Amino acid sequence: MNVDAAKSLLPDGLRDLLPPEAEHEAWAVAALVGRFRQEGYQRVDPPLVEFEDGLLAGPGAGTAPHTFRLMDPVSQRMMGLRADITVQVARIAVSRLTRQPRPLRLCYAGPTLRVRGTQLRPERQVTQAGCEIIGSRSAAADAEAIALAANALDTIGVPDLSVDIALPTLAPRLVDGLGLAAADRVAARDALDRRDAAAVRALGGEAARLLGAILDASGRAGPALAALQAIDGLPDDGRAEIARLADVLPRLAEAAPGLAVTVDAVERRGFEYQTGLSFTLFAKGVRGELGRGGRYLAGAENGGAGEPATGFTLYMDSVMRGARAATAEPRCFLPAELAAEAGPRLRAAGWVTLAGLDPVGDARGEARRLKCTHFIDPAVGAGSDPLPVD
Structure with missing residues (x-):
């Protein structure tokens, strides 16, 4: 059968998964979810489309620029096609599962769609798989989330894994607490984002000393933690974040002993709705991050304080570049x-x-x-x- 070439074209960032690639990804997703379930995570399956005001509330506001919108012909209300599943799982936890005992462990897998890709991730449709722990403030939950993500990736043969742990609220809180003028606060945050040590020094005074010390405290987990602990003059909330990091690292070393761990105390891009310790997963030789995760508040958009939560999302487009090759099926x-x-x-x-x-x-x-x-x-x-x- 001949098909008009123009009709077979797909929009930028979208593609067909053909045999055996489609079967390989399905196997990997099933293996990951199976690993999640082995550790007590129960699967949920949110809808692909939701009403816009619910999908983009609270943590979901960060996905608004990436979300396709359409009009529901039945209700005449605007709907959004999900760009991220985490916010949907958080909604389920604080509404449909509000009476379930905490901590609540949930897992998921499914497709997402974004308005546009990026230079590192040109794909616009990406399958996500991940886990959320709702209702625990414990450092053990942070360590469990990181270790489970790494161990699950190891299950499907992704080699040479590493995790970069960030404290995305540390630098912004410090900048806001230094008494800087508005323009200097903007300049300080921009300098930290660009890792511009000269611009940080140009701030002068206590701002230059503290922000410069945080900027320098990056690298392998042990030395980075020691450098952060040695900084004098940090506010109490900053000290608390560093203390949590000190609690998480030995737990993580025990749960995922082969995992390479680094710390970047000033990284905050990509962690817009995170409220504490966060992380990014990488694999040597694989383009782009394999996944992200961290602390957030589930349900804060409903007028309450929200429930403490942590979790992670794996991006299957990147994961499949590192997963072991599919074997020919007899x-x-x-x-x-x-x-x-x-x-x-x-x-x-x-x-x-x-x-x-x-x-x-x-x-x-x-x-x-x-x-x-x-x-x-x-x-x-x-x-x-x-x-x-x-």
Whole structure:
């Protein structure tokens, strides 16, 4: 069948997943969710589209620039097509599951769509998989989230994992507490975002000393933590964040001993709705981050204080670039005259079978044409073992 080339084109950032790539991603998602469930996380499945005022409330406000909008022809209300699943899981936790005991552990997997991609992630449709822990302030929850993400990725063969831990609220709170003029506050935050040590020094005085010390306290987890702990003059909330980091690191080392850990105390981009310790996962040789996670408040948009929460989201487009390669799946061709008798027996034994629809003279040749690895020889009979094509 000929197809008009123009009609087969897809919008930028969207693509078809074909065999065996689609099967490989489905396997990886199932393996990740299976690992989450082994640690007690229960799966939820939010809808792809929600009313805009709910989807973009609270933490969801950060996804507003990335969200496709459309009019619901039934209710005449605006709806949004989700760009992130975390905010939906938080909504479920504080509404539909509000009476469930805490901490509440939930996991999910599904497609998301963004208005535009980025230079590092040009894909606009990305499958996400992740977990959320709702209702715990414990440092153990932070360590559990990071370790589970890393261990789940290890399950599907992603090598050379590392995690970069950030304290995205530390620098902004410090800048706001230094008594700087409005223009200097903007300049300070911009200098930290650009890692511009000269611009930080140009602020002068206590601002230059404290912000410069935080900027320098980045790198391998042990030395970075020691440098942060050695800074004099930090406010109490800053000290509390560093104390939490000190509590999380040994727990993480025990739960994920092979994980390389770094600390970046000034990173905040990409963590707009995070309220504390956050993290980004990478793998050597894999373009882009594999996932992100961290502290946030679930349900704060409803007028209350919100529930403490932490969790992570894995981006399957990046994850699949690091996951172990798919192995060729044995497939057995069944000649049409033997399919009804041989098929149930072979499938019960774990074979993938492909039944012929019409009789053929050369079962081996037909199996090779259909890219099967094995076939049943009609001359031997339906009860025979599959024979290799080559």
